[in-house]
Amino acid sequence: MKFFNYSTVILAFLCSVAVSAQEPVQVTVTEDAEAPIISKHIYGHFSEHLGRCIYGGLYVGEESMVPNTAGVRNDIIEALKELKIPNLRWPGGCFADTYHWKDGVGPKDERPTMVNRWWGGVTEDNSFGTHDFLNLCETLNAEPYLAANVGSSTVKEFTEYVEYVLHQGGSPMAEWRKENGRENPWDVKYWGVGNEMWGCGGNMTAEHYADIYRQYATFMTDWTNSDGLFRIASGANVDDYHWTEVLMRDIPKHLIEGVALHSYSFVEWNEKGSSIDYSEEQYFSTMKTALKMDTLVTKHSAIMDKYDPNNTIALVVDEWGGWYDVMEGTNPGFLYQQNTMRDAMIAGTSLNIFNNHARRVKMANLAQTVNVLQAVVLTEDEKMLLTPTYHVMKMYNVHQDAKLLPVDFDSPTYKFEGEELPAISISASKTDAGQVNVSMVNIDAHKSHTVEINLGDMDIKDFSGTILSSEDLQDHNTFDQPEKITPKELKKVKFRKGILEVEVPPFSVLVVTGK
Incomplete structure (x- = not known):
């Protein structure tokens, strides 16, 4: 004789009713x-000299057995073209404020080496420099976003960089560019005036950086006589609303086009957890920080609205994404992590937030493109794979330059x-x-x-x-x-x-x- 557990049956019935109801x-x-256009630049990317993002990732060198164009992997070029990336930020990140651009131009065998003090203490040979990056952007039909050195540079070095990149000819920097093989200037509109000046860019106060920014921006010249430079101030760390308030209050509107914001998603800052072996509790905590992006954008935008009611200055979220512990056995300074369905959730919800705030958010940059943090591409020797985040961003590219509904x-x-x-x-x-x-x-x-x-x-x-x-x-x-x-x-x-x-x-x- 078969006995039924009636309590189990009733519970199952009630659950089915609840689901159906x-x-x-x-x-x-x-x-x-009156709805805004969703700028394609919300779908931007970020490639720093960090771990295997550039060397061993994007760039393998012209002598590599991996098929490449001018040293850049062909499979990555094709993948990024399919993604329709609208812009690419380089060379940092923290690296930007220790990078001296003149070391990365001219004959490769004559370039000095440097130690990457921020990421692993590795020695780099400067074989991937300004020409390599800007030529790659042309190949990708993506606009370059140069994060230029303020923290350890000078106004002279900074403005000579602008001249080298943009001046048509007849100036010392333009003639040097021509000697280095590039006759015509590149079209570089987006310039970051330093990076994370509250931290690795110099541990400055907002008030001090606002004065420094004014000085650097004053001497930046758009030598191409086009529609002007888009100068982006190093913005707030997460919910530092005072930082945004000071920049908007103290920087004249004719000297600034964008204010940055950085915010990452993680379990806890000091205990980020594995990128693959995580619990539901860790997943929930990560999504809680990811969804806070809506609050951050709302509150920073409200401050900007107070000083810029006509919406002439953009909010640029130029570092966002998931951040976990590095994969076991990899260099802790290289920030190499895997990419799961959790990252697809971060990508989809973050992009929805940016789309819905398209009136103020005009650019965003996922960190980072290859082999670092929430990468869209991972490589291992000659192998390459596309991550769930890559697929989300490709699915979403239908929104680029479409009108928000x-x-x-x-x-x-x-x-x-x-x-x-x-x-x-x-x-x-x-x-x-x-x-x-x-x-x-x-x-x-x-x-x-x-x-x-x-x-x-x-x-x-x-x-x-x-x-x-x-x-x-x-x-x-x-x-x-x-x-x-x-x-x-x-x-x-x-x-x-x-x-x-x-x-x-x-x-x-x-x-x-x-x-």
């Missing part, structure tokens, strides 16, 4: 003539041990050609959510989509399984009478496109 997330998307919804919550986070993140846009794009993230580690999106009277005939998901939150691509996590076609998309309905599985990223 779960209300869909109701989202309203509207068109607003404001979204309104109440997110369900992701609950863990008495704490709650919004589970669903959404941003939407519309291109000049009328294509509507909606990106969605569900950070909940267990629950899926049905999302119903009301598109009103938009003239859309049909939707298709892609999804990035996996069986386990800790899943990642390896050199043995480089395609374990790749985007798939989203097969269950319902669109009827202006309502788009999709199921968003746990820890997944979706992008749906309508025409």
Whole structure:
């Protein structure tokens, strides 16, 4: 005779009723003539002389057996082209304020070596310098963003760099550039005036840096006579709102085009944890710091609004991403970590935040491009793989230079041990050609959510989509399984009478496109 555990049956029944009764997330998307354009530069990247980002990553040298163009790996060039990266920040980071650009131009065999004091104490030969970087940007059709030395440099060295890069000819620096093989100047619009001046850039006060910035910016000249330089001040560390207040108050508007902001996502600053072997508690904590980006952008923007109501100065989040302990057995100064579905969650939610704040956020730079922190590409000798973060950024590039469509919804919550986070993140846009794009993230580690999106009277005939998901939150691509996590076609998309309905599985990223 078979006995039933009635309490178990009742509990299962109640759970099934609760799931079936779960209300869909109701989202309203509207068109607003005053809504901003989502700048493509929000999808920028960052490559520092750090670990194997440049040497052994992007740059293998012209004599390498790895197929390359002028020493840069061909497979990475093609991957970044596919990603449509709009800009690339270089050479740092902390490295920028110890880098002397003249050491990295001229014949490679005559360049002096240097010790990278910030990252591992390694000796570099300066074989990858300004020409190499700016020529790479031309190959990628990406705008260069030069982070120039303020911390250990002089106004003279800084302004000679601008002259070397931008002056047409007849000046000492322009003639030296021509001697070094580049006849015409490069088109470099974006210039960072130092990096993290509150820390590795000089441990300055905001008031002191504001004066230093004014001095350097005064002597920067746009020798190309184009639409002007875009000068970016070294901005706040996370929630240092005083820093932003001082820069906006003390720097005249005609001397500044952008203010930076740096914020990373981690478990705890002193105990970041493994990039692959993490618990749900660590995942939840990481997502909590990632989602704080919305508060940071909101509050820094409010300060900027007070001094710049006409929105002429951009907020530039030029360092963001996940930061964990280095992979076991690797140099602790190289910051090499793996990239899992947790990083896909960070990427998707962060980009949604930037998109929705596109009125003030005009540029952002993921840290970093290759082999460092939340990289989009990992390499091992001749092998290369694309990370989940790469796939998210490629899925999202439909938003580049599209008009923001404001979204309104109440997110369900992701609950863990008495704490709650919004589970669903959404941003939407519309291109000049009328294509509507909606990106969605569900950070909940267990629950899926049905999302119903009301598109009103938009003239859309049909939707298709892609999804990035996996069986386990800790899943990642390896050199043995480089395609374990790749985007798939989203097969269950319902669109009827202006309502788009999709199921968003746990820890997944979706992008749906309508025409």
